[in-house]
Amino acid sequence: MKKTIKGIAAPLSLANVDTDVIMPKRFLITITREGLADGTFADLRFDNEGEVRPDFILNKQPWTTANILVVGDNFGCGSSREHAVWGMRQLGIDACIGTSFAGIFYDNARKNGLALPIVSSETQGDLLQLASDANGGEISIDLETRTITAGDFKAPFEMDDATQTALIRGRDDTMDSLEYVDAIRAFEARLSDTMRVSVIR
Amino acid sequence: MSLTLYDKLVDAHKVCDLPDGDMLIYVDFHIMNEYTSPQAFSGLDTKDLTVWRPEAHLAVVDHVNATRSSEPHDAASKLLIDNLEANCTKQGIAFYGLGDPRQGIEHVIVPEQGLVAPGMLIACGDSHTTTYGAFGALGFGIGTSEVEHVLATQTLRYKRMKTMRVTVDGDIALGGTAKDIIMKVVQVVGAGGANGYAVEFAGSAISNLDMAGRMTVCNMAVELGARAALIAADDVTAAALQGHPHSGQFEFIGENWASDEAAVFDKEFTITGAEIVPLITWGTSPDQSVPITARVPSGSDYVSPKDKAALGRALQYMGLSEGQSAQSIEIDTAFIGSCTNSRIEDLREAAKILEGRHVATGVEAIVVPGSAMTRLKAEAEGLRAIFEAAGFEWRPEAGCSMCLAMNDDIAMDGERVASSTNRNFEGRQGRGARTHLMSPAMVAAAAVTGHLADVRDFTRKTSK
Numbered sequence: 166m167k168k169t170i171k172g173i174a175a176p177l178s179l180a181n182v183d184t185d186v187i188m189p190k191r192f193l194i195t196i197t198r199e200g201l202a203d204g205t206f207a208d209l210r211f212d213n214e215g216e217v218r219p220d221f222i223l224n225k226q227p228w229t230t231a232n233i234l235v236v237g238d239n240f241g242c243g244s245s246r247e248h249a250v251w252g253m254r255q256l257g258i259d260a261c262i263g264t265s266f267a268g269i270f271y272d273n274a275r276k277n278g279l280a281l282p283i284v285s286s287e288t289q290g291d292l293l294q295l296a297s298d299a300n301g302g303e304i305s306i307d308l309e310t311r312t313i314t315a316g317d318f319k320a321p322f323e324m325d326d327a328t329q330t331a332l333i334r335g336r337d338d339t340m341d342s343l344e345y346v347d348a349i350r351a352f353e354a355r356l357s358d359t360m361r362v363s364v365i366r
Numbered sequence: 367m368s369l370t371l372y373d374k375l376v377d378a379h380k381v382c383d384l385p386d387g388d389m390l391i392y393v394d395f396h397i398m399n400e401y402t403s404p405q406a407f408s409g410l411d412t413k414d415l416t417v418w419r420p421e422a423h424l425a426v427v428d429h430v431n432a433t434r435s436s437e438p439h440d441a442a443s444k445l446l447i448d449n450l451e452a453n454c455t456k457q458g459i460a461f462y463g464l465g466d467p468r469q470g471i472e473h474v475i476v477p478e479q480g481l482v483a484p485g486m487l488i489a490c491g492d493s494h495t496t497t498y499g500a501f502g503a504l505g506f507g508i509g510t511s512e513v514e515h516v517l518a519t520q521t522l523r524y525k526r527m528k529t530m531r532v533t534v535d536g537d538i539a540l541g542g543t544a545k546d547i548i549m550k551v552v553q554v555v556g557a558g559g560a561n562g563y564a565v566e567f568a569g570s571a572i573s574n575l576d577m578a579g580r581m582t583v584c585n586m587a588v589e590l591g592a593r594a595a596l597i598a599a600d601d602v603t604a605a606a607l608q609g610h611p612h613s614g615q616f617e618f619i620g621e622n623w624a625s626d627e628a629a630v631f632d633k634e635f636t637i638t639g640a641e642i643v644p645l646i647t648w649g650t651s652p653d654q655s656v657p658i659t660a661r662v663p664s665g666s667d668y669v670s671p672k673d674k675a676a677l678g679r680a681l682q683y684m685g686l687s688e689g690q691s692a693q694s695i696e697i698d699t700a701f702i703g704s705c706t707n708s709r710i711e712d713l714r715e716a717a718k719i720l721e722g723r724h725v726a727t728g729v730e731a732i733v734v735p736g737s738a739m740t741r742l743k744a745e746a747e748g749l750r751a752i753f754e755a756a757g758f759e760w761r762p763e764a765g766c767s768m769c770l771a772m773n774d775d776i777a778m779d780g781e782r783v784a785s786s787t788n789r790n791f792e793g794r795q796g797r798g799a800r801t802h803l804m805s806p807a808m809v810a811a812a813a814v815t816g817h818l819a820d821v822r823d824f825t826r827k828t829s830k
């Protein structure tokens with residue numbers, strides 16, 4: 166059960182940050198979900214020699230401990246790689262606040278407990294400003310009431326019911342869906358033979 | 367009630383509603399590749415689950431394999447490939463590995479094998495699964511957790527999207543192709559402009575396209591954020607279903623797979639065919655494109671500080687100056703391949719430009735046919751000879767290759783590529799690599815001139 170997410174937010178205002186940027190492909194040659202923290206935003210965090218880029222927001226105080234990102238439009242576009250979300254979680258990111266997210270990224274996030282509150286452009290602007298303040302305080306995301314608060318600032322966000330439930334309960338979709346075995350069997354029983362695909366004929 | 371094609375497809379596959387607003391949706395056919403599936407299989411093992419219906423899945427090696435030879439180029443890619451084969455063997459799933467005559471890029475081989483039909487629902491751990499909408503089928507990309515979900519239940523948790531129709535009416539301009547249609551749509555609707563939407567393409571410019579062209583359009587619809595792209599099934603579709611290994615095996619009855627005439631969409635866009643001219647991208651997002659006869663934008667073209675900043679960043683990464691003419695952009699590499707444009711039709715279009723010409727000095731040109739079958743067909747038609755005589759390297763194996771550079775085809779820092787692929791993101795074709803997206807014929811034109819070039823200059827000359 167997780168009803169609120171609190172912490173320091175970092176501004177990442179770039180638009181169209183794609184999953185290649187979040188998790189460069191050289192980190193994808195793996196058969197596990199682990200060990201992806203270093204790969205996350207690797208080309209933004211490190212230069213070609215592997216040295217830390219001091220000007221990148223997540224490398225600066227106080228944002229080195231940020232667990233919330235305020236992001237630009239259309240975050241998470243591009244490839245379907247769930248590695249992007251696994252890596253963000255392993256880097257300690259609990260939420261990204263933005264105006265719009267790519268569909269597959271949004272679904273991947275929900276499966277891994279990464280909250281993606283959707284806000285208006287105006288709220289996004291306000292939060293980017295709040296997050297940019299090095300002396301700024303904590304941001305709090307209340308999943309139940311769908312509100313973001315930061316000091317005196319308060320704004321609503323959008324999140325569909327199923328995602329909200331999934332994040333709060335932290336459930337396993339595969340196991341949950343297997344409770345509907347009878348409905349799946351009944352659906353299959355209604356399919357004619359030409360609608361039952363078999364690759365192995 | 368009048369329904370959109372999208373709603374018909376969703377209704378036909380709905381298993382049941384779920385208490386929290388989602389539904390369970392039935393997946394007729396599921397495709398896997400070697401890099402987004404390993405953790406799904408291990409998830410099954412951890413949870414002690416089995417595959418619900420192994421015969422409804424297909425696994426193919428395409429992303430990490432070398433295309434210079436049928437041997438993996440390194441130990442890491444070999445591990446991924448062997449892991450997929452072992453998982454498929456264990457679960458009884460069809461596997462098209464390296465050396466298999468059916469192997470190739472997933473979205474190229476599925477239609478080639480006759481494994482898609484109107485009315486079908488197809489999922490795959492790859493964002494370009496929207497390609498199957500060209501057949502009036504609902505195809506969409508999923509993440510690895512969802513791959514596990516389909517393997518275990520043959521279903522997905524699904525939320526109905528909003529609907530958008532993009533109508534492209536009238537003949538497209540000379541030199542314009544299906545690639546230019548979708549690049550124009552991405553420019554107009556914007557990258558992310560269709561987030562949350564299923565997009566249907568309509569209008570005479572769309573119905574006039576052959577199946578390869580329709581696939582190109584639906585394939586790149588994900589670049590505008592569409593989670594599904596659809597084109598109504600018609601006679602062209604019906605004809606394209608014939609003559610493949612699995613032809614005649616599937617028929618999804620119950621509906622006519624087109625939107626009802628009075629169907630209402632949540633959002634509509636209309637583009638005139640005459641506006642579809644040869645385009646190139648200049649930036650690092652697929653919506654940053656201009657006609658090949660135009661110039662790269664300048665700061666003064668934008669009003670908002672956000673847009674000005676985005677322009678500056680893109681130009682800096684791309685190594686271009688404001689207002690530079692598109693045709694002055696010199697290239698290092700020409701790449702023809704990817705699930706967007708590596709079909710036989712694409713190779714024929716490029717070969718028309720290359721016949722009797724040669725790649726410019728200093729340009730490295732590569733062509734990777736989308737599948738083993740495409741390659742053999744192209745060789746039989748004499749296309750390989752044309753490409754090779756023009757100085758292109760003809761790859762003996764199929765795969766994604768330099769589309770995403772997960773094998774050994776990696777563009778260097780600062781290297782500039784004219785590419786028939788679908789994404790020009792920072793680092794997509796290699797760290798620091800600069801990608802310009804365009805049609806395959808335009809890549810050929812750039813290869814022979816050494817800079818981005820107008821394909822119409824070539825077709826006009828040859829028609830004399």
Ligand code: SF4
Nearest residue numbers: 494704705766769770
């Ligand atoms: S060709 Fe490119 S876009 Fe298509 S599946 Fe392969 S990597 Fe993805």
